[in-house]
Amino acid sequence: MKETKSTDNYTKMTETEIVPLLVRLSIPAVLSMFITNVYNLADTAFVGRLGTSASGAVGVVFGYMAILQAIGFMFGQGSGSIISRLLGAKEDRRASEVASTAFFAAFMCAALIGVISFIFLDPLVRVLGATETIAPYAKVYTGYIILAAPFFSTSLLLNNILRYEGKAALGTVGMMTGGILNMIGDPILMFGCGLGIHGAGLSTALSQLVSFCILLSMFVRGKTVSRISPRCFRPDPAIIGDVVTTGFPSLLRQMLNSLTTILLNAESAVYGDQAVAAMSIVSRVVFFGFSIAIGIGQGLQPVSAFNYGAKRYDRVRKVYKTALLLAQIVIVVVVAVLLALSGGIIRVFRDDPAVIEIGTRALRLQAASLLFLPFSMVTEMLYQSTGHKKGATILSSMRSGALFIPLLLILANVHGLAGIQEAQPAAYVLSVVPAAIFLRHFMREMPE
Numbered sequence: 001m002k003e004t005k006s007t008d009n010y011t012k013m014t015e016t017e018i019v020p021l022l023v024r025l026s027i028p029a030v031l032s033m034f035i036t037n038v039y040n041l042a043d044t045a046f047v048g049r050l051g052t053s054a055s056g057a058v059g060v061v062f063g064y065m066a067i068l069q070a071i072g073f074m075f076g077q078g079s080g081s082i083i084s085r086l087l088g089a090k091e092d093r094r095a096s097e098v099a100s101t102a103f104f105a106a107f108m109c110a111a112l113i114g115v116i117s118f119i120f121l122d123p124l125v126r127v128l129g130a131t132e133t134i135a136p137y138a139k140v141y142t143g144y145i146i147l148a149a150p151f152f153s154t155s156l157l158l159n160n161i162l163r164y165e166g167k168a169a170l171g172t173v174g175m176m177t178g179g180i181l182n183m184i185g186d187p188i189l190m191f192g193c194g195l196g197i198h199g200a201g202l203s204t205a206l207s208q209l210v211s212f213c214i215l216l217s218m219f220v221r222g223k224t225v226s227r228i229s230p231r232c233f234r235p236d237p238a239i240i241g242d243v244v245t246t247g248f249p250s251l252l253r254q255m256l257n258s259l260t261t262i263l264l265n266a267e268s269a270v271y272g273d274q275a276v277a278a279m280s281i282v283s284r285v286v287f288f289g290f291s292i293a294i295g296i297g298q299g300l301q302p303v304s305a306f307n308y309g310a311k312r313y314d315r316v317r318k319v320y321k322t323a324l325l326l327a328q329i330v331i332v333v334v335v336a337v338l339l340a341l342s343g344g345i346i347r348v349f350r351d352d353p354a355v356i357e358i359g360t361r362a363l364r365l366q367a368a369s370l371l372f373l374p375f376s377m378v379t380e381m382l383y384q385s386t387g388h389k390k391g392a393t394i395l396s397s398m399r400s401g402a403l404f405i406p407l408l409l410i411l412a413n414v415h416g417l418a419g420i421q422e423a424q425p426a427a428y429v430l431s432v433v434p435a436a437i438f439l440r441h442f443m444r445e446m447p448e
Contacts, residue, residue: 078247
């Protein structure tokens, strides 16, 4: 039975026409990203009703959640890429060993981070960019996220492995269920039960636990080719090292996202809670729009990894071009909506004139610059999914780190608040240059 399932999956990934296969794998990923970001935005909107300081706390917590996401994506993208290439090479047993080892390693790593975070909670929220008035809200919210830390990180790992197996729809079930529960739980716990910021944190933590249980059940119930089981766990430094180095670009990207969120909060805090709240709202709105295109890129990853392992290089080339075209079309639509409704979008989350003024300009600038992102993003995903670790790591460091951090510090010093608003868009535009250089090299080196 399992052999038949493996054979069917191999045939699907290596023989199905690229466009329908990419669309089939991208739609669940897009839905998953869409729902995840909807409940992130729902948190922002509901918490914003508690005041500007509470709204700023969401941005602080977002920086901490990026750290946990970094762990989940590192182990998930790393193991997923390896698993997909192993399945492409028909090495199913080794794929299960990689999946199980990555799962238990991610759970323990996230749990350790949670313990350390709880011990140093006060300085943690300060480092994350909380002001004196934002800190009380941030500490409460972060406390609940800490409790759910191992479940949050491993949910992302499980979802990534499902995607890389070509079973993105199963991952979407878990992510969407948790997201919908969070959107329902926020108003009930925050306002119906009168828990305020405690309700927002509790709702998020419970939704992550539910997602974890659903996603893990897919592997336990035999819905996948690879299995997660203590019997397949191999604490082999070679396996863990391969997973970590393959997933390191994702860790770097997420850690840089966390660092830039912290720096953005710190630079914005100079101009008051309104600036922190505005930039926090803009970051989430822009990521919401961009995540739809990311979903298409995530549809590319299992196809490119599987076919690279099967030595079907013609399909790797074709899926890259198709994913880039689809992502660009989606981004054009997203940008048009954000530019047309920018002021109204900010007002939904915080009806404060200062927040609206700061946020509207920042949102328009970032929305326009999104047009440049699909090329660098899809190229980066191509490198990582095919196991080109060094190239993927360099590309990951560009957009959010090597370009954005110096731009933020320089422009904030030269243009003040306007410079803070301009830094991210400038980084998005400039990231096209290294991506073009790396893509040319990749296509020339890959066999025909």
